[in-house]
Amino acid sequence: MAMRPLGLIRLINPRASFSSSAVKWEGGVSMVQGASRGIGLEFVKQLLEKNEKGHIIATCRSPNAATGLAELKNKFAERLSILPLDVTVESTIEESAKFIQERYGSLNLLINASGILSISDVLQPETTLSKVQKSSLLYAYEVNAVGPILVIKHMWPLLKIGGGSGTERDVAVVANLSARVGSIGDNRLGGWHSYRSSKTALNQLTKTISVEFARRKDPIVCILLHPGTVDTDLSRPFQRNVPEGKLFAKEFSVQRLLSIINSAKSHDNGKFYAWDELDIITFVDITHASTELDNTTTVIVCRYMVYHLTA
Numbered sequence: 001m002a003m004r005p006l007g008l009i010r011l012i013n014p015r016a017s018f019s020s021s022a023v024k025w026e027g028g029v030s031m032v033q034g035a036s037r038g039i040g041l042e043f044v045k046q047l048l049e050k051n052e053k054g055h056i057i058a059t060c061r062s063p064n065a066a067t068g069l070a071e072l073k074n075k076f077a078e079r080l081s082i083l084p085l086d087v088t089v090e091s092t093i094e095e096s097a098k099f100i101q102e103r104y105g106s107l108n109l110l111i112n113a114s115g116i117l118s119i120s121d122v123l124q125p126e127t128t129l130s131k132v133q134k135s136s137l138l139y140a141y142e143v144n145a146v147g148p149i150l151v152i153k154h155m156w157p158l159l160k161i162g163g164g165s166g167t168e169r170d171v172a173v174v175a176n177l178s179a180r181v182g183s184i185g186d187n188r189l190g191g192w193h194s195y196r197s198s199k200t201a202l203n204q205l206t207k208t209i210s211v212e213f214a215r216r217k218d219p220i221v222c223i224l225l226h227p228g229t230v231d232t233d234l235s236r237p238f239q240r241n242v243p244e245g246k247l248f249a250k251e252f253s254v255q256r257l258l259s260i261i262n263s264a265k266s267h268d269n270g271k272f273y274a275w276d277e278l279d280i281i282t283f284v285d286i287t288h289a290s291t292e293l294d295n296t297t298t299v300i301v302c303r304y305m306v307y308h309l310t311a
């Protein structure tokens with residue numbers, strides 16, 4: 001299939017409709033996991049630029065190859081630390097937790113941005129059940145679901161401390177980058193079995209953790225975020241199918257997501273927000289309601305319900 005030339009795709013203006021209020025981690029410690037490129041790198045950039053104080057720990061598999069992070073390090077030498085972390089190697093997660101413990105003693109914000117959709121010869125988004133392979137399913141689960149959860153597990157003691165101190169907010173925030181295709185109720189197209197189901201697993205694991213944090217009264221809020229379809233390496237092979245005006249620049253998407261993170265409160269714990277804030281999907285509402293209502297109605301009803309419950 002022919003690729004649509006990038007020049008014909010209209011990116012949403014990164015400066016449009018964004019409130020540039022400073023984020024609430026002034027003075028705090030934030031970690032962005034999966035920061036070498038794409039959305040993760042943009043989170044690091046905006047967190048550094050929107051705060052005058054505050055420290056960022058950016059993790060990635062190969063710091064030496066992360067040129068975007070190196071450029072930010074030149075500009076923000078004192079406030080940015082770059083650490084090696086591969087979510088499939090638990091010892092690298094433990095090492096990062098140890099570094100943060102020794103250097104800062106707490107964590108106020110954790111963003112899990114890593115993710116995989118297609119890797120040549122390893123993982124291809126499946127178009128039919130007959131193309132599903134055990135190795136692809138397991139690898140997608142390992143990177144997209146298991147990895148971020150292990151990161152939260154090892155950062156948990158630091159987040160508990162960060163939730164009560166260091167910034168003007170009274171909770172620490174964990175934001176996991178998910179995808180709308182991980183919603184069971186919203187699945188109208190099928191396909192992409194490995195990616196889709198790994199994000200569903202991430203959603204369920206995040207929800208489960210959020211329940212435990214609430215039960216223990218830990219000052220930590222866990223949210224899931226759908227960034228929209230964003231112009232990055234991950235989406236590039238599939239952009240020809242994106243409707244006009246629906247492909248976002250990473251600057252725009254991250255501005256929107258930071259706005260959601262910035263206003264996250266205890267009652268947001270366990271919620272799944274899309275980039276546009278009102279476009280909210282919850283796990284239980286959608287999956288239950290979809291047995292009785294058609295999917296479109298279900299999504300509209302659920303968005304209406306959640307918006308009015310949380311407004």
Ligand SMILES: NC(=O)c1ccc[n+]([C@@H]2O[C@H](COP(=O)([O-])OP(=O)(O)OC[C@H]3O[C@@H](n4cnc5c(N)ncnc54)[C@H](OP(=O)(O)O)[C@@H]3O)[C@@H](O)[C@H]2O)c1
Pocket residue numbers: 033034035036037038039040060061062085086087088112113114115116143177178179180226227228229230231232233234235
């Ligand atoms: N772009 C979109 O349209 C879109 C839509 C919905 C959801 N999302 C989600 O948003 C997140 C960011 O996506 P993106 O578009 O920024 O993708 P991207 O540009 O492809 O970046 C993916 C990031 O994940 C990292 N990564 C991959 N495997 C890893 C591992 N084993 N350990 C640690 N890091 C690993 C990559 O690091 P390396 O440089 O080392 O490979 C890279 O930094 C993902 O979770 C994705 O599923 C994106």
